[in-house]
Amino acid sequence: MDFELTKEQKDIKQAAREFAEGEFDKDLAIKHDKEHSFPRSVWKKACELGFVGIHFPEEFGGQGLGVFENALVVEEFCRKDSGLGTALALSDFASEIIMRHGTKEHKSRVLRAVASGGMISAGCFTEPNHGSDITCMDTSAAKENGKWLINGTKTFITNGTIADVYIVLSQTDPNAKPTYRGQSLILVEKGAPGLDANDVGDKMGIRMTSTAEVSFSGVSAPLEALIGEEGKGFYHVLEFFDESRVEIAATAVGIAQGAFDRALAYAKERQQFGQRLADFQATQHKIADMATWIEAARLLTYQAAWNFDQGRIDPKLTSMAKFYAGRTAVLVTDEAVQILGGYGYMLENEVERYYRDAKITEIYEGTKEIQKNTIAGILIKKK
Numbered sequence: 001m002d003f004e005l006t007k008e009q010k011d012i013k014q015a016a017r018e019f020a021e022g023e024f025d026k027d028l029a030i031k032h033d034k035e036h037s038f039p040r041s042v043w044k045k046a047c048e049l050g051f052v053g054i055h056f057p058e059e060f061g062g063q064g065l066g067v068f069e070n071a072l073v074v075e076e077f078c079r080k081d082s083g084l085g086t087a088l089a090l091s092d093f094a095s096e097i098i099m100r101h102g103t104k105e106h107k108s109r110v111l112r113a114v115a116s117g118g119m120i121s122a123g124c125f126t127e128p129n130h131g132s133d134i135t136c137m138d139t140s141a142a143k144e145n146g147k148w149l150i151n152g153t154k155t156f157i158t159n160g161t162i163a164d165v166y167i168v169l170s171q172t173d174p175n176a177k178p179t180y181r182g183q184s185l186i187l188v189e190k191g192a193p194g195l196d197a198n199d200v201g202d203k204m205g206i207r208m209t210s211t212a213e214v215s216f217s218g219v220s221a222p223l224e225a226l227i228g229e230e231g232k233g234f235y236h237v238l239e240f241f242d243e244s245r246v247e248i249a250a251t252a253v254g255i256a257q258g259a260f261d262r263a264l265a266y267a268k269e270r271q272q273f274g275q276r277l278a279d280f281q282a283t284q285h286k287i288a289d290m291a292t293w294i295e296a297a298r299l300l301t302y303q304a305a306w307n308f309d310q311g312r313i314d315p316k317l318t319s320m321a322k323f324y325a326g327r328t329a330v331l332v333t334d335e336a337v338q339i340l341g342g343y344g345y346m347l348e349n350e351v352e353r354y355y356r357d358a359k360i361t362e363i364y365e366g367t368k369e370i371q372k373n374t375i376a377g378i379l380i381k382k383k
């Protein structure tokens with residue numbers, strides 16, 4: 001067993017760090033956070049340098065690297081800035097479904113554009129009545145006159161108002177039993193008549209990403225817009241979660257590390273009662289806890305990413321990484337705000353934004369309770 005990153009992986013991590021340090025400006029981040037706007041200029045530059053879609057095959061505009069390398073980039077981005085990092089990490093959201101199951105045409109058109117900064121993607125699974133439970137969809141797609149006709153509403157869709165392509169989980173066989181065997185994924189393009197997207201409203205964190213309700217009223221798509229196999233959409237999404245949950249875990253590790261860095265630096269500077277905060281044992285224990293949780297979360301995330309790239313898909317491990325890294329991000333950012341005291345509560349000092357941005361990692365891509373259900377379910381079934 002070798003815990004060392006390869007030379008190439010170290011270089012990627014370093015390059016991602018240097019890019020973030022050079023381009024992620026604090027005032028810019030605060031502006032986008034306040035305005036709820038997507039950081040388009042930084043995203044474009046990240047795409048130009050090959051950070052977005054680093055895990056896509058080279059023939060489709062990527063760098064031909066793995067989930068592991070993508071996790072390293074995302075971690076470094078979120079470490080430097082929780083909001084900018086998350087927005088960039090999610091700009092290619094669900095494109096992996098196209099990478100794994102799309103036709104050659106889908107891949108050449110969409111992946112190449114997503115990686116080069118020409119397109120933003122959105123994955124539409126959640127519905128108002130189907131959140132954690134996506135085994136049945138109210139959104140339907142029926143074949144009519146040689147086309148798919150899509151009707152329904154998706155909610156909480158990341159990139160919803162800014163996406164160029166939407167990957168939509170729909171019920172294509174309403175009579176399937178169980179219902180999830182009648183679901184399929186359809187690629188819908190921005191501007192399709194009947195497609196409407198509106199932000200769901202103000203939100204706690206990750207405010208540089210759009211979160212929208214996306215409705216489909218008689219939206220038509222060619223039959224070739226089917227991604228993967230008809231009736232296998234649910235399974236394709238579950239497979240995607242094995243990959244995407246690693247990415248979310250990496251965002252959580254980065255957010256936790258970024259908050260920790262700031263708290264540690266502050267504890268070494270700030271004096272009270274004639275000594276540094278870092279000289280109080282209460283602070284030292286916080287620092288030890290935070291560093292230990294982060295290291296454990298990072299190891300789990302790297303292991304899940306590495307296993308995925310080896311083709312050893314392990315949903316239990318992926319769920320453990322996502323659950324533990326999310327918990328770590330929430331706990332560490334809370335302690336970071338605490339160490340900065342009143343200053344930690346102020347926008348200017350960044351950790352309050354890390355604190356707000358951390359919480360979503362316990363909710364999207366399956367809540368922490370759903371991750372625990374997966375972990376326990378696999379452990380209990382095992383003979």
Ligand SMILES: Cc1cc2nc3c(=O)[nH]c(=O)nc-3n(C[C@H](O)[C@H](O)[C@H](O)COP(=O)(O)OP(=O)(O)OC[C@H]3O[C@@H](n4cnc5c(N)ncnc54)[C@H](O)[C@@H]3O)c2cc1C
Nearest residue numbers: 123124125126131132156157158211363364365366367369
């Ligand atoms: C900012 C943001 C971005 C998002 N982006 C996307 C996106 O891009 N695409 C997309 O499709 N969705 C997206 N989502 C939706 C997200 O994945 C769902 O919110 C999440 O899966 C939970 O669904 P729900 O909100 O309907 O909660 P519910 O499913 O109603 O759950 C409510 C609570 O009950 C618990 N619960 C539910 N079922 C169980 C169970 N079986 N056992 C134990 N506890 C349970 C949950 O853990 C949770 O605590 C996003 C959400 C947010 C807030």
